[in-house]
Amino acid sequence: MPLVSGHEVIAKCTEEKLVAGAFNTTNIETTMGIVEAIERTGVPTFIQVAPTNAVLSGFDYIYDMVSRRLADCPVPVALHLDHGKSIQPVKDALAAKFTSIMIDASEEPYEENVRVSQIARDLCGPEISLEAELGSIGGKEDDHGPEIANSTDPSQVADFIAKVGCDMLAVSVGNVHGYSPDARIDFDLLSKVREASSVPLVIHGGSGLPEEQLARLGEFGVVKVNVASDLRNAMIRSFGEAYNANPDEVSLIRVSKQSVNAIADVVERRIRMFNPSVN
């Protein structure tokens, strides 16, 4: 089916009490692996890319690749901009027909975060879903990360959502980008944020979190969990293993296909972990 708006993924997941994975793509292997896993599980999902990962294949290529592969997929999927750090990537992703957007001005002072996020809201209009971030998430994504991580302050949540009008709120509650031994959800804080929030929550940093915590996120108003490092590592590991097995290997397509399977297995495991009720 054609790409759907993020609104549709959120609505379906909320209705069916599911948590959508949001898996970062970079290239065709990652895209094929993600969609294979979506087809195996049937759970509505976001496929996303951050500007840092679209430097080889710009947003247009990503849109073409993802939408072409999804044409035969019966499960609703939205194409989401991850970590638009300024207005320009938001404009670029909208021009490339992305169906969901994240504005991340979370490192700015509160009022500036509100101001920039409001501009993104206006650009998205009512059709395109908007995720904004309050509190900044630690760790690094492709060598980029905030100087200081700040937890989400529950007392700011209602005001921020009312002023921005975002459809989802990304929160910093102990989650960290990348593999970090310190990543641990503070469920007390997450509960307080949830009580203050009128919109579903988003957890970034899905790769490093303990599995038993990932399985509980749906009980706390979380509708979207981002996962990137696990997929990237699966692909790199797959190529490394192929090289170690045979340093003279020249069948790029064989190794590429192995990496697609490795990525699909990782994504399927994550989707099932977020949704213990899915068979």
Ligand code: 13P
């Ligand atoms: P991980 O790399 O820890 O899975 O985080 C991904 C992410 O949150 C993308 O926004």
